[in-house]
Amino acid sequence: MVFPMVPKVIIHNSISIDGSFSSFEPNMELHYRIAGMFKPDMHLIGSNTVKTGIELYGAGVPPEEASDFEKPKRNKAFPAWVVVDSKGTLEGMLHTCRRFELCRDVIVLVSQTTPQRYLRYLDERHYDYHCIGRDSVDLRKALNLLSKEYHVKTLLADTGRILGNLLLNQGLVDEISLLVHPVVVGKKSYNMFKDITRNLTMTLVKCERLEKQYIWLVYQVKKKESSPT
Ligand SMILES: NC(=O)c1ccc[n+]([C@@H]2O[C@H](COP(=O)([O-])OP(=O)(O)OC[C@H]3O[C@@H](n4cnc5c(N)ncnc54)[C@H](OP(=O)(O)O)[C@@H]3O)[C@@H](O)[C@H]2O)c1
Missing domain, CATH: 3.40.430.10 (Dihydrofolate Reductase, subunit A)
Known part of the structure; x- marks a missing residue:
């Protein structure tokens, strides 16, 4: 295809x-x-949107549990959430997204200047992430990547x-x-x-x-x- x-x-x-x-x-x-x-x-979501969403609609950030370190086993028909987060804004908070029952899993887009500490955080929790862009995420290249790697045909921002x-x-x-x-x-x-x-x-x-x-x-x-x- x-x-x-x-x-x-x-x-x-x-x-x-x-x-x-x-x-x-x-x-x-x-x-x-x-x-x-x-x-x-897939859904494409900005880091500010996730952060304000947690502040406005969530009950704070719950402590992480062992299951937050593993990829969820969900229906593959569910959309994944792709979060643009080159600054590591969501360090310590991503499990709030991963826990959504209708989210297949969270994929993170980072850049060459993303703090190493955040990359370690992502590695330890087995999040897929892609470094694409120098300071910020190169959005056009990111869309190409999502099409090639994940066969995304429709992306909802x-x-x-x-x-x-x-x-x-x-x-x-x-x-x-x-x-x-x-x-x-x-x-x-x-x-x-x-x-x-x-x-x-x-x-x-x-x-x-x-x-x-x-x-x-x-x-x-x-x-x-x-x-x-
Ligand atoms: N009513 C609605 O339907 C709706 C929906 C969603 C959100 N909202 C509202 O919108 C607000 C939050 O949105 P927002 O406008 O602050 O931010 P946002 O849309 O969440 O956008 C911030 C995102 O843009 C990225 N970005 C910034 N500069 C960039 C660049 N030069 N190249 C590539 N990416 C770049 C940031 O990436 P880095 O982190 O990598 O810098 C971050 O991921 C909240 O008030 C929320 O309630 C409303």
Whole structure:
């Protein structure tokens, strides 16, 4: 079978009517129900998103147990979570992700400047990790790697503004899925597209009303740049 050079990348986010990522209570059940509809092979997640997720929705970081040092034995049909973490931000916390029953396992993307101590932490716990990029993770090369090594065809970026905007600015995104919540957050807005550096043209491919008050929009991003590598 021939696999494409880069997977199809879908950014999926819950936003307020005024385009904020945060400062409101997202409907997590609906958010993840929609995420599952894309049948992603993997989820791509930024380190800040994991860290804030633990702070906002978790009950802190529980002490590690022996099972946290082993790869979980889960259904291979479940998506793996790929975390971009070149600074070692998630040292001591990754088991909170690995424990999610619907996560096949956690794969970590690091760079040449990642602290050795963090690499030892990953080794000791048998996490797959890949060094790809000098200071930060080279996202285009990372997508190539996920396609080649893991045969990923569909990647769901369930992440915040920083990583999402980097992917968009580098022309790596195929679709944007937005679950619009019936709330305006105004001055507290953490705008989803604030770091976009050029106009992006989209084609609306889905517009559905869900549970009476939510709108699910899916846009196809036009003029995706082809991979030079
Ligand atoms: N409403 C939603 O659907 C939703 C979903 C997810 C998150 N959020 C919200 O978004 C916020 C967290 O997101 P965020 O915007 O702070 O961060 P984020 O999207 O988690 O992005 C940070 C990630 O970007 C990577 N990065 C930064 N510069 C890079 C570069 N030059 N090249 C490659 N990678 C780079 C970082 O990697 P390193 O660690 O390697 O530096 C890190 O993994 C929270 O408020 C969270 O609640 C909302």
